[in-house]
Amino acid sequence: MPTIFDRIEKPTLLLDEQAARRNIARVAEKTRRMGIRFRPHFKTHQSAAIGEWFRPEGVTAITTSSLDMALYFAASGWNDITIAFPANLRQARALNGLAEQVRLGLLVESVETVQRLSNTLTAPVDIWLKVDAGTHRTGLAWDAPDAAAAVAEAARGVTGFRLRGLLTHAGSTYTARGADEVCRRYAENTGRLLELHHTLEQRGLGPLEISTGDTPAASLCDDLGPVNEIRPGNFVFYDSQQIQVGSCGWRDAAVALACPVVAKHPERGEVVIYGGAVHLSKDFLTEGERRVYGYVCLPEGEGWGSPLAGGYVSAVSQEHGVVRLAESDLRRVGVGDLLCILPAHSCLTVTLMKQYITLDGNTIETMNC
Amino acid sequence: MPTIFDRIEKPTLLLDEQAARRNIARVAEKTRRMGIRFRPHFKTHQSAAIGEWFRPEGVTAITTSSLDMALYFAASGWNDITIAFPANLRQARALNGLAEQVRLGLLVESVETVQRLSNTLTAPVDIWLKVDAGTHRTGLAWDAPDAAAAVAEAARGVTGFRLRGLLTHAGSTYTARGADEVCRRYAENTGRLLELHHTLEQRGLGPLEISTGDTPAASLCDDLGPVNEIRPGNFVFYDSQQIQVGSCGWRDAAVALACPVVAKHPERGEVVIYGGAVHLSKDFLTEGERRVYGYVCLPEGEGWGSPLAGGYVSAVSQEHGVVRLAESDLRRVGVGDLLCILPAHSCLTVTLMKQYITLDGNTIETMNC
Numbered sequence: 147m148p149t150i151f152d153r154i155e156k157p158t159l160l161l162d163e164q165a166a167r168r169n170i171a172r173v174a175e176k177t178r179r180m181g182i183r184f185r186p187h188f189k190t191h192q193s194a195a196i197g198e199w200f201r202p203e204g205v206t207a208i209t210t211s212s213l214d215m216a217l218y219f220a221a222s223g224w225n226d227i228t229i230a231f232p233a234n235l236r237q238a239r240a241l242n243g244l245a246e247q248v249r250l251g252l253l254v255e256s257v258e259t260v261q262r263l264s265n266t267l268t269a270p271v272d273i274w275l276k277v278d279a280g281t282h283r284t285g286l287a288w289d290a291p292d293a294a295a296a297v298a299e300a301a302r303g304v305t306g307f308r309l310r311g312l313l314t315h316a317g318s319t320y321t322a323r324g325a326d327e328v329c330r331r332y333a334e335n336t337g338r339l340l341e342l343h344h345t346l347e348q349r350g351l352g353p354l355e356i357s358t359g360d361t362p363a364a365s366l367c368d369d370l371g372p373v374n375e376i377r378p379g380n381f382v383f384y385d386s387q388q389i390q391v392g393s394c395g396w397r398d399a400a401v402a403l404a405c406p407v408v409a410k411h412p413e414r415g416e417v418v419i420y421g422g423a424v425h426l427s428k429d430f431l432t433e434g435e436r437r438v439y440g441y442v443c444l445p446e447g448e449g450w451g452s453p454l455a456g457g458y459v460s461a462v463s464q465e466h467g468v469v470r471l472a473e474s475d476l477r478r479v480g481v482g483d484l485l486c487i488l489p490a491h492s493c494l495t496v497t498l499m500k501q502y503i504t505l506d507g508n509t510i511e512t513m514n515c
Numbered sequence: 516m517p518t519i520f521d522r523i524e525k526p527t528l529l530l531d532e533q534a535a536r537r538n539i540a541r542v543a544e545k546t547r548r549m550g551i552r553f554r555p556h557f558k559t560h561q562s563a564a565i566g567e568w569f570r571p572e573g574v575t576a577i578t579t580s581s582l583d584m585a586l587y588f589a590a591s592g593w594n595d596i597t598i599a600f601p602a603n604l605r606q607a608r609a610l611n612g613l614a615e616q617v618r619l620g621l622l623v624e625s626v627e628t629v630q631r632l633s634n635t636l637t638a639p640v641d642i643w644l645k646v647d648a649g650t651h652r653t654g655l656a657w658d659a660p661d662a663a664a665a666v667a668e669a670a671r672g673v674t675g676f677r678l679r680g681l682l683t684h685a686g687s688t689y690t691a692r693g694a695d696e697v698c699r700r701y702a703e704n705t706g707r708l709l710e711l712h713h714t715l716e717q718r719g720l721g722p723l724e725i726s727t728g729d730t731p732a733a734s735l736c737d738d739l740g741p742v743n744e745i746r747p748g749n750f751v752f753y754d755s756q757q758i759q760v761g762s763c764g765w766r767d768a769a770v771a772l773a774c775p776v777v778a779k780h781p782e783r784g785e786v787v788i789y790g791g792a793v794h795l796s797k798d799f800l801t802e803g804e805r806r807v808y809g810y811v812c813l814p815e816g817e818g819w820g821s822p823l824a825g826g827y828v829s830a831v832s833q834e835h836g837v838v839r840l841a842e843s844d845l846r847r848v849g850v851g852d853l854l855c856i857l858p859a860h861s862c863l864t865v866t867l868m869k870q871y872i873t874l875d876g877n878t879i880e881t882m883n884c
Binding site: 214231237411461 | 583609783792793863866
């Protein structure tokens with residue numbers, strides 16, 4: 147009987163729709179139970195069609211990582227959007243245009259940004275203070291309340307700016323391993339946010355909401371603390387990094403890159419696939435000294451099987467991937483066969499691949515098509 | 516006076532056309548002088564318009580990294596194309612279609628691939644033996660002539676397969692530093708290829724051409740050895756990795772990603788830019804313990820100045836870049852300003868950005884648009 151794999155000639159991003167819908171339902175149910183707003187980050191799937199899968203779960207508010215992504219989803223009817231990236235002053239005019247159409251949330255972390263935004267924005271916007279709870283990517287330091295208070299005061303002083311609350315990304319959970327460590331780090335992160343929240347409210351700057359969330363904690367923690375909303379994104383598909391964290395099992399991984407085998411090197415325990423940095427990205431996870439650009443599965447029926455023990459993508463160049471396989475698996479794989487790679491980082495693979503083929507053969511486009 | 520930078524609102528790939536044309540002319544002149552065929556790899560620029568810049572230099576033969584890229588360039592009149600990637604059996608029918616239109620070169624490295632290709636291909640093709648001269652990505656081992664001879668014999672036995680020669684990628688030069696080391700490694704690579712070449716010709720499998728080439732050697736070596744053609748690609752733009760190798764100076768770097776500054780963290784010596792993994796890719800070079808995702812320049816007139824000493828992109832996530840700057844530079848840079856990042860790896864940045872803006876304001880598209 148012909149399968150989806152028969153028509154694949156080149157690297158193709160397969161999407162297991164049922165797995166993705168289960169992943170969405172699981173987090174949605176958890177947030178309903180906890181009474182927390184679920185504002186999923188759409189930067190992972192980047193697809194209007196997949197966005198629709200969230201509506202039956204009651205999702206009405208979303209997160210994007212750029213203005214372009216916000217415009218794309220606004221065009222398919224999303225009207226409560228937070229751009230979870232420090233507001234870009236050079237796009238102030240376009241931000242204002244979008245704020246005229248939808249409820250738009252912006253992140254600020256300096257008085258200067260608030261002031262300069264206020265020179266251009268005329269439509270009302272929600273203002274979130276971006277807080278750095280310890281990962282030091284960006285944001286106002288959680289333990290420097292004077293600076294945060296100054297930005298909050300500045301925002302409160304601008305007509306049309308609704309000071310909404312404090313927002314952070316619990317980036318520290320991505321390097322944790324297992325539920326205990328993930329939830330401990332998440333709680334530490336949230337505790338820091340709550341401390342700043344308490345100080346600012348005491349200074350009369352409240353009421354302030356709290357927005358947090360990340361895939362590991364959203365997946366693993368039964369208690370997400372006294373927060374108003376969470377914004378995980380990657381959970382919709384997961385990937386090899388999240389399998390390594392323990393956020394999911396391999397059956398929850400909803401995308402795999404099907405790649406033709408183009409060469410065999412049994413003397414090195416390797417095959418070469420058509421599938422490289424322009425498909426998977428150059429992101430990797432580390433296992434000891436190893437860089438792992440993805441776990442490796444074999445096609446199985448209309449999907450893929452469990453990751454092969456000892457199998458991984460060990461190197462990628464522009465179009466090539468080098469795959470290490472155990473000897474027994476190497477014997478099963480020939481030139482012209484397909485391997486299904488669970489990407490190290492699904493968000494970047496989706497950006498590069500631009501579209502999906504579902505396991506029942508439908509093409510789904512992203513904003514990058 | 517308004518400059519190109521005034522209209523930039525978001526990450527934008529700037530192209531210095533004059534630098535790119537100088538880079539093309541320099542390698543073209545060298546190959547003319549040496550009497551070597553120049554078959555540039557078009558995987559770096561991926562643009563029909565930029566491809567035209569090679570024609571005045573006498574270029575008539577090109578290299579691509581995929582069938583899709585070959586089809587794209589065939590559509591703009593290139594009719595001598597080598598796909599420098601192990602022939603993908605799953606695309607045999609489409610390869611045959613292209614071979615009916617252009618002189619097509621394919622890479623093989625197993626008897627099985629030759630046999631299975633011969634079942635589908637009816638149009639004539641050039642067959643190159645892909646040789647592994649020591650980098651162990653893929654190819655027939657240079658020091659195992661029996662295996663190479665078997666593939667050569669198989670190819671000679673197929674009507675329409677023209678056994679053209681031996682092809683390698685001198686990947687070892689990319690980790691060299693400076694001309695001496697680059698040229699020593701290139702010579703070692705070519706010497707291995709020549710040894711195999713000699714053995715195969717002695718066995719009556721000649722005449723065989725030799726195809727090699729890589730950006731460091733093409734840029735730095737005065738003697739490219741007794742080869743028939745070279746296939747460098749990256750030299751058209753160069754990037755931070757090539758600056759580190761010593762293949763070029765910063766003035767030769769022909770692309771830079773202009774990125775808005777969205778946050779300042781003077782206490783950490785950092786600014787955050789709008790410009791991350793979906794723009795630059797996650798490729799990096801290493802300097803000691805550091806990962807460098809790109810060198811950092813300031814806009815200067817209608818272009819960019821020299822890389823800032825001590826400045827580099829130290830981390831990238833999906834849309835964020837974290838830039839470390841010396842204290843004196845940090846004082847000069849404010850939120851809303853632009854930084855020009857010389858990508859770690861220009862080929863991957865081009866893939867992600869999909870189009871260029873030249874310094875005189877023209878948009879140039881790639882095959883990914």
